[in-house]
Amino acid sequence: MTDTFLSIRGVKKSFGPTTVVRDFNLDVGRGEFISFLGPSGCGKTTMLRIVAGFEEPSEGSILVDGKDVTRLKPNQRQIGMVFQAYALFPNLTVSQNIAFGLRVAGTPKAQAAARVQEMLVLIGLPQLGDRYPYQLSGGQQQRVALARALAPKPRLLLLDEPLSALDAKVRVSLREEIRSIQKELGITTIFVTHDQEEALSISDRIVVMNNGRADQVGTPFEIYNRPTTRFVANFVGTLNVLEGRIVDPQTGSVQVAGQNIRLGRDLGPKRSGEAVSLALRPEAVSLGRTAERNGTLQGTISDVHFLGSVIRVRTKIGTGTVSLDTFNDPAVPPPSSGAPAEIAFAPRDLMVLGD
Amino acid sequence: MKSGKFWAWLTFGLGAAYFIVPLLATLEFAMRMRRGTYSFDAFAVVFGDPRFQQTFGYSVTAAIFTILLGVLIVVPTAYWIRLRMPHIRPIIEFITLLPLVIPAIVIVFGYIRMYGSNSALPFLGSTRGTDALLVIGYTVLALPYMYRAVDTGLRTIDVRTLTEAAQILGAGWVTIIGRIILPNVLIAVLSGAFLTFAIVIGEFTLASLLNRPAFGPYLQNIGANRAYEPAALAVITFAITWGCMSVIQMLARFAPKSANRPN
Numbered sequence: 001m002t003d004t005f006l007s008i009r010g011v012k013k014s015f016g017p018t019t020v021v022r023d024f025n026l027d028v029g030r031g032e033f034i035s036f037l038g039p040s041g042c043g044k045t046t047m048l049r050i051v052a053g054f055e056e057p058s059e060g061s062i063l064v065d066g067k068d069v070t071r072l073k074p075n076q077r078q079i080g081m082v083f084q085a086y087a088l089f090p091n092l093t094v095s096q097n098i099a100f101g102l103r104v105a106g107t108p109k110a111q112a113a114a115r116v117q118e119m120l121v122l123i124g125l126p127q128l129g130d131r132y133p134y135q136l137s138g139g140q141q142q143r144v145a146l147a148r149a150l151a152p153k154p155r156l157l158l159l160d161e162p163l164s165a166l167d168a169k170v171r172v173s174l175r176e177e178i179r180s181i182q183k184e185l186g187i188t189t190i191f192v193t194h195d196q197e198e199a200l201s202i203s204d205r206i207v208v209m210n211n212g213r214a215d216q217v218g219t220p221f222e223i224y225n226r227p228t229t230r231f232v233a234n235f236v237g238t239l240n241v242l243e244g245r246i247v248d249p250q251t252g253s254v255q256v257a258g259q260n261i262r263l264g265r266d267l268g269p270k271r272s273g274e275a276v277s278l279a280l281r282p283e284a285v286s287l288g289r290t291a292e293r294n295g296t297l298q299g300t301i302s303d304v305h306f307l308g309s310v311i312r313v314r315t316k317i318g319t320g321t322v323s324l325d326t327f328n329d330p331a332v333p334p335p336s337s338g339a340p341a342e343i344a345f346a347p348r349d350l351m352v353l354g355d
Numbered sequence: 356m357k358s359g360k361f362w363a364w365l366t367f368g369l370g371a372a373y374f375i376v377p378l379l380a381t382l383e384f385a386m387r388m389r390r391g392t393y394s395f396d397a398f399a400v401v402f403g404d405p406r407f408q409q410t411f412g413y414s415v416t417a418a419i420f421t422i423l424l425g426v427l428i429v430v431p432t433a434y435w436i437r438l439r440m441p442h443i444r445p446i447i448e449f450i451t452l453l454p455l456v457i458p459a460i461v462i463v464f465g466y467i468r469m470y471g472s473n474s475a476l477p478f479l480g481s482t483r484g485t486d487a488l489l490v491i492g493y494t495v496l497a498l499p500y501m502y503r504a505v506d507t508g509l510r511t512i513d514v515r516t517l518t519e520a521a522q523i524l525g526a527g528w529v530t531i532i533g534r535i536i537l538p539n540v541l542i543a544v545l546s547g548a549f550l551t552f553a554i555v556i557g558e559f560t561l562a563s564l565l566n567r568p569a570f571g572p573y574l575q576n577i578g579a580n581r582a583y584e585p586a587a588l589a590v591i592t593f594a595i596t597w598g599c600m601s602v603i604q605m606l607a608r609f610a611p612k613s614a615n616r617p618n
Contacts (some may be wrong), residue, residue: 054519074522087520091538101524150525227375 003296005030005188006051006156013046013212020046020214024060026164031186033179035199038209044192048158051190053077064155077156078252080187084161086141088133094130094144095120097141101152119147122181139170147176150185157182157189163198171195175202195245196236200224208232225281230353233279238279240322241353242297246270252347253279257318261295264347277353284349285324287313289336293344301341304334315341362541366594367450378593396589404584406573414562417486418555421493423547425501428494430544433505435537438513451502459560462492466565485565492561499545508543509536550598556595560589566572 006028013021021043028034036044049055049063053074061070071078088097093117102112120126123143133141140161149157159178163171164343179202182189193199199206200220208216208223210231210284216223227233234241244256249270252263256278263278270276289296302321311334315322322343328334335341372431389398401407436444466488478484514536521531537544562569574592580586 052523054522074519075525076528077523078525079523081520083516083520083522085516087513087516089535089539091519091535092510100521100526104525104530147526178389249483 003030004028005032005065005141006152006190007061007063008274009061009063011050011057013043013050013055013063014058021050021057021214024212026207026214026217028188028190030188033182033189033191033202033204035191035193035203035206036209037193037196037206037236038193039149041110042209044162044194044207044209048190048192051156052079052081053160078152078154079158080152080154081158082142082145082149082162084164086133086138086145086165088141088145088148090133092132093129094125094131094133097133097144097153097175098148100148105152108305111237117153119151123147123149123177124182132150136264138166139174140350142166142174143177146181148276150181150187154187157187157263159191161192161194163193164195171198175321178202181274200236207236210235227279227353228353230277233353234352237284238287238323240282240324242278242280242317242320242322244276244278246272246274246276248272249274256297257299257320259297259348261297262347263350263352267352279290279351279353280322280345280349282324285322285345287315287324287326287344289344293346295345295347295350299341299343301335301337301339305339306334313341315343317343378590381462381586381588382557385583385590388583390502397528397583398591399582401577401587401591410568410570410573414440415555416492417493417569419551420490421555422551424494425497425551426544426546429498429501429505429547430537430540430584431532433509434514435507437509440517447502447507453496454497455499459492459496459558460564462495463561463564479565485567486549489561489565489567489569493555493558495549496558497547497551497562500519500550500554504543504547504550505540508540508546511543512539513535542606544602546603549603552599553596557592 001101002029006007006026008024008026008028011021011024012019015208020041024043024047036047036175040042042345046055050057053069053072053076057070061068062078063069066078076347089100092100093289095113098116098119099112102115107115116129117126120129123146125140125143125147128144133144136144140212142165145162152345156221163175163176166174175198178191191199191203200223203220205217206223206334207214208231216227216232218226223232223236227236242256244261246267247253247255247260249267249272252265252267254261254263254276267276286293297317299315299317299322301313302316303312306328310325311328312323312325314337324343383393385397386393387396388394388400427573432447436447466479468474470476470484470488472480478488485592517539518531518533521535526534556571557574559571559575563572563575574585574588
């Protein structure tokens with residue numbers, strides 16, 4: 001990671017008896033795009049607001065470029081922010097909205113006008129400077145909000161679920177635009193979302209939050225393929241969970257539904273006879289053994305859904321169920337419900353879930 | 356459907372007649388000053404009366420100062436309560452409704468006790484001091500209307516998010532209130548302002564007991580001593596009030612429109 005630009009140290013936030021953020025620690029590199037991902041009420045927006053200065057932490061500190069900003073007011077932090085509800089000033093035109101931060105800072109009119117035009121071109125709306133917010137679509141308003149946040153050249157950009165009020169198609173195109181603009185400007189960015197696809201597609205790293213804590217911090221690949229907690233594994237992507245019992249922790253031998261499988265790796269401090277939860281992504285499972293997928297479990301097909309190009313098969317393994325997707329093959333009819341099945345997987349793809 | 360429309364129009368007509376007929380009767384009476392014909396003589400006498408011009412001018416000036424003072428007090432207060440202390444809104448609302456319950460004469464007697472010429476703060480001993488106390492008294496009387504109007508206006512905007520958006524862009528409180536909040540509640544403020552204007556123009560008790568040359572005592576004086584001129588004055592006062600309401604309606608077209616959903 002490049003040099004640390006934003007440091008969040010031991011931050012805790014309580015509202016009365018309720019603690020919404022617990023012992024949050026994070027270092028963000030200069031120019032990095034970090035997403036705070038989690039369900040509603042997990043503390044991600046509160047954490048963002050603490051960085052912005054709208055909430056004061058009960059404990060801990062925030063350092064931006066080496067300077068402690070914990071006690072600074074929001075208008076002293078040189079941070080840009082995009083809100084979920086756009087928050088464009090209804091009495092000002094698009095150009096005036098974008099120029100607002102520049103005018104407050106005392107930027108000369110001509111300079112401010114040039115910067116506004118630059119921002120309008122950046123967001124792809126050069127002709128809409130004289131319009132008022134009510135005359136814009138949701139996507140256009142959010143672009144203007146982004147331009148307004150970036151116009152004063154802030155040190156840090158914060159986005160609080162900026163796409164959640166938009167329809168699906170606009171969300172996809174706008175998130176790519178945001179990422180593209182962020183890369184072009186090289187601005188350190190924190191993006192809050194509850195949408196895992198958003199976080200996975202545009203982030204350098206993701207902080208998955210649960211109940212006020214950062215459960216895991218990692219790249220999208222790490223978060224998806226190597227979840228370190230049960231919550232992260234369940235929250236990000238779809239997961240098949242199998243309950244088993246450890247036979248030999250050193251060889252990674254586990255019994256699931258009366259069948260032995262070998263993970264081929266040391267299970268660390270776990271003991272023989274201990275219960276364990278194993279997880280598999282649907283794309284890591286196939287019907288029938290292959291060269292790479294030599295770990296197998298026998299079961300019975302419980303459901304088959306023909307979805308066109310994809311066939312979704314649910315297989316009962318003991319008391320658990322494994323869901324897998326397989327591509328439609330016109331030469332091969334789909335499996336039948338009730339038929340015996342052998343599911344196959346690569347042992348390395350089996351995840352051992354923590355608590 | 357046609358039957359429903361008929362009854363709706365009939366009800367509307369009867370309601371309108373209830374208000375318009377007495378007004379037309381007043382206007383008709385005011386135009387009878389010249390025997391045998393209709394004329395605007397009573398209106399001419401009123402407008403030509405130096406006391407009308409003096410008292411009307413005085414009340415308009417007092418109204419302007421009252422509006423300014425009301426806006427300076429109410430807008431930041433209502434804004435701060437919405438932003439930081441929503442839990443005390445019921446208490447503030449109760450306080451702003453007190454002038455509707457407590458008669459104006461109570462204010463005057465309070466003034467005499469506190470600011471009389473024998474007290475420690477003898478504001479009533481000077482003309483300007485009395486004028487200032489009159490304006491403050493008017494502000495209190497207009498408080499229910501100004502506060503309600505501003506509070507209603509603040510409900511139509513997302514006060515918290517707009518404030519935070521302005522703060523993160525570097526704005527301080529004066530800039531936030533002056534460039535973001537006030538412009539977005541201007542129509543509501545103007546509604547409160549025109550209601551305040553109407554109250555001040557017609558107010559009698561405070562002005563009379565403080566012995567100030569305001570329009571209210573002039574109206575009462577004319578009404579006690581003349582016949583046709585009070586009717587003309589009543590029509591003029593209606594016209595001023597309706598004029599204020601029309602201006603509010605016209606200005607409402609220029610209210611900043613918001614595509615956002617407010618909190």
